[in-house]
Amino acid sequence: MKARNLAWVGWTLTISLVAGALVLGLANRPEAPLYEVTSTIITPTFATLGALIASRRPGNVIGWIFLASGALGGVNMFSGQYASVALALDGPTLPGGALAAWSAILAQSSFSVSILFLVLLFPDGMLPSRRWRPLAWAIGTFIAISLVIVALSPGPLPDFPSASNPFGVEAAMPPGSVLAAGGLVLPACVVAVILSLILRFYRSRGEERLQLKWFTYAVTVGLLTPLLLGELAPAAFEVLGRLAWTLAFLSLPVSAAVAILKYRLYDIDRIINRTIVYAALTAVLILVYVGSVFSLQYLFRALTGETSQIVIVASTLAIAALFNPFRRRIQAFVDRRFYRKKYDAARTLEAFSARLQDETDLAALADDLTEVARTTMRPSHVSLWLRESERRPREVVE
Numbered sequence: 001m002k003a004r005n006l007a008w009v010g011w012t013l014t015i016s017l018v019a020g021a022l023v024l025g026l027a028n029r030p031e032a033p034l035y036e037v038t039s040t041i042i043t044p045t046f047a048t049l050g051a052l053i054a055s056r057r058p059g060n061v062i063g064w065i066f067l068a069s070g071a072l073g074g075v076n077m078f079s080g081q082y083a084s085v086a087l088a089l090d091g092p093t094l095p096g097g098a099l100a101a102w103s104a105i106l107a108q109s110s111f112s113v114s115i116l117f118l119v120l121l122f123p124d125g126m127l128p129s130r131r132w133r134p135l136a137w138a139i140g141t142f143i144a145i146s147l148v149i150v151a152l153s154p155g156p157l158p159d160f161p162s163a164s165n166p167f168g169v170e171a172a173m174p175p176g177s178v179l180a181a182g183g184l185v186l187p188a189c190v191v192a193v194i195l196s197l198i199l200r201f202y203r204s205r206g207e208e209r210l211q212l213k214w215f216t217y218a219v220t221v222g223l224l225t226p227l228l229l230g231e232l233a234p235a236a237f238e239v240l241g242r243l244a245w246t247l248a249f250l251s252l253p254v255s256a257a258v259a260i261l262k263y264r265l266y267d268i269d270r271i272i273n274r275t276i277v278y279a280a281l282t283a284v285l286i287l288v289y290v291g292s293v294f295s296l297q298y299l300f301r302a303l304t305g306e307t308s309q310i311v312i313v314a315s316t317l318a319i320a321a322l323f324n325p326f327r328r329r330i331q332a333f334v335d336r337r338f339y340r341k342k343y344d345a346a347r348t349l350e351a352f353s354a355r356l357q358d359e360t361d362l363a364a365l366a367d368d369l370t371e372v373a374r375t376t377m378r379p380s381h382v383s384l385w386l387r388e389s390e391r392r393p394r395e396v397v398e
Helices: 002-027 036-054 059-085 097-121 130-152 178-201 206-232 234-263 268-305 309-338 340-357 363-377
Strands: 160-164 382-384 395-398
Touching: 002 036, 002 059, 002 234, 036 234, 059 097, 059 160, 059 234, 097 130, 097 160, 097 206, 130 178, 130 268, 130 382, 178 206, 178 340, 206 234, 234 268
Parallel strands: none
Antiparallel strands: 382 395
16 A cells, blocks of 8 residues: 555656646746657656556566656756746746756656666566676766766766756766766666666567567657767758657657556556546547637637637536437547457347347357357357256257
């Protein structure tokens, strides 16, 4: 229970940070960076999936890594927006602008660290084998040193040139050769981690292989695409780099959610199912409500020259009426996409119930019943015994 509460407390704090960042973004609209728009999608996705896994499987570190990644994204968003407002020349006077900028940069660097360990330990929270321990320690050591250098490097802060590092120490600034070597080690770590996932997928069997399939594809294609694009086509990366990294990071929780839904990873598919259904339902209802209010207000203004509260009332009533139909349609779509066997079984039973009302031929009914049992339950043997005068069984073997 403590782990479950801790997971949802972490989720609540993350969503609060995202909401606070959006509020600060309104005060800093002219200078709001594009990454806030993409982070608004990525950060809650990581945090929500992490909270769902950690609350149900607290012993699996994957859920906590997802949750920590979302929390780091929330800190990055909120601190970055706060620093942008506090350090703006014509903005309000707010304290701690340099400290907020420092926190944003450190959180952004730590987010990349969490992604590496997420890929290395997915899906069971364990290394592929003991032989990967030296790599894990090497990556952890390198990343720890890199974070210390980022935290203590003196001078102006990246993305916030008007602020200097409040914790800068001249002795922490490494030589240029060390920085150049670090620039080569980090891509090597990324490639090694991706290779470990590919080897884990290659050696897996059965259901584990199916669970790893989506995540391996997302990591291999998603993370390598922006890296290769930045090296091979810098001009294209200037235009598409933001979108490429957004899709790369977003593909990780999405592919993990597909593995959970489609192949019962972590046995929390029903919770993910409900989360997806109601999240999609909320988004659809908001779009319908906003669209109807704007369109009807525009029409009403064109006809009468004024706005009307009747439009808001009518839109609210329409949303209330559409709630259940939309929920059923979205639920049916999710079941059809991720629960195909269960969906087909339900449709088969519905069709059989409809035929049962009108069927009068006992032999035909017996054939239909055995076919329904075979289709829905998929047993190796089906027998139907009918109470007749001759007491002869009717048996169908599959």
